[in-house]
Amino acid sequence: MTKELEIEFKNMLTQSEYEGLLAHFGCKAGEAETQQNYYFDTPDFQLKEKKCALRIRRKGEAFECTLKTPAPEGNYEITDSLPSIQAWEMIDGKSFHSPEVEAALAGLQVDPAKLHMIGKLTTHRTELEIEGGLLVLDHSEYGEKEDFEVEFEVAEAVAGKARFLSLLQSHAIPVRPADKKIARFMAAAKEQAARKTEAD
Numbered sequence: 001m002t003k004e005l006e007i008e009f010k011n012m013l014t015q016s017e018y019e020g021l022l023a024h025f026g027c028k029a030g031e032a033e034t035q036q037n038y039y040f041d042t043p044d045f046q047l048k049e050k051k052c053a054l055r056i057r058r059k060g061e062a063f064e065c066t067l068k069t070p071a072p073e074g075n076y077e078i079t080d081s082l083p084s085i086q087a088w089e090m091i092d093g094k095s096f097h098s099p100e101v102e103a104a105l106a107g108l109q110v111d112p113a114k115l116h117m118i119g120k121l122t123t124h125r126t127e128l129e130i131e132g133g134l135l136v137l138d139h140s141e142y143g144e145k146e147d148f149e150v151e152f153e154v155a156e157a158v159a160g161k162a163r164f165l166s167l168l169q170s171h172a173i174p175v176r177p178a179d180k181k182i183a184r185f186m187a188a189a190k191e192q193a194a195r196k197t198e199a200d
Helices: 013-023 085-090 099-107 157-168 181-199
Strands: 002-013 032-040 051-058 062-070 076-083 114-132 133-142 144-153
Touching: 002 013, 002 114, 002 157, 013 133, 032 133, 051 085, 062 085, 062 099, 076 085, 076 099, 085 114, 114 181, 133 157, 133 181, 144 181
Parallel strands: none
Antiparallel strands: 002 076, 002 144, 032 051, 032 114, 051 062, 062 076, 114 133, 133 144
């Protein structure tokens, strides 16, 4: 189990901006690491109401369960590594067993037995250590949509924000606030459901 304070700044990108940043740092889209994110909530979205997010992330054959909760600056992240069998049982809704995450859910008064997997998002991620923090370039696919974003993970908020804004400015990238991936996924799912209803 790990518990960390996550301070990050995010900005949406166009595909050309994403590809431009990859090229600037000497990277290629085909070299990105692919990971699957499986998101969870209760039927009445108790976690969303508390501004929290819960996911299981798969990278290769490694799985981890992470609960994000709001912090004064950024988010707290509580993460448990999971055996693959246990992770798939959680994804399939057969059980939910992630010790430290469960303890944190109890503190939020959210019953793990009521959790279910609400959807999957695939991200192709490139991570780069640069001056001031960790730069992350993401190409995400979910439902019928895809998007591109840049994240900058830092240890200190004020200096990190200044460095991030300077990076955007130096590449002529407009400031475009980015919602969390789970929020973008949920918005896309609602749009798709609405279109299906209209078609019916």
